[in-house]
Amino acid sequence: MKVYSFEKLTVWQESKNLVKDIYRLTKDFPSEERFGLISQLRRASVSIASNLAEGTSRKTNKDKARFTTISFSSAMEVLNQLIISKELNFISEKDYILVREKLEKITNMLNALRNSQLK
Template sequence: MKIYSFEKLDVWQESIVLVKLIYTLTDTFPSEEKFGLTSQLRRASISISSNLAEGTSRKTQKDKAHFTTISFSSAMEVLNQLIIGKDLGFISENDYILARQKIEKITNMLNALRNYQLNK
């Protein structure tokens, strides 16, 4: 089986771990949030890895960096929604801290990747 370049990226692998964490956290959200915050969090977390994957198929480094920036923006969207989830009492403080630490790691990696892409 062929391994695509995005699958080799450490940041892509970390973003998949975040998706799994978000799915686990949102499993406990109230059922009335199924089409609200639960859906938003899941889609935004998936967007991080999806944009990394899409960006690797682009020809220029500038285009690749653009998709890395979109991934970063999606990570900020996830963080915002986690803050809301915590404030609404849907996420425990410990789970929030764990997810926030994961996002910080991913955003640091995204910044490094973007800098590499723009300076290559």
């Protein structure tokens, strides 16, 4: 089976793991949030990994960097929604800190990747 270039990226692997964390966290959210924060958090977290994957198929480094930037923006969306979820007591302080630390690691890797793509 062929392994695509995005699958080799540590930042993609970390982003994929974040998606699983978000799905686990949101399964205990109130059911009335199914079309609110649950959906938003899940879609934004999937978007981080998806844009990395899509970006690797682009021809120019500038275009690749654009998709890395979109991934970063999705990470900021996830962070915003995590903050709101914590303030609404949908997630514990411990879970919030754990996921926020993972997100910080991902955003640092995204910044490094984008910088290398733009050189």
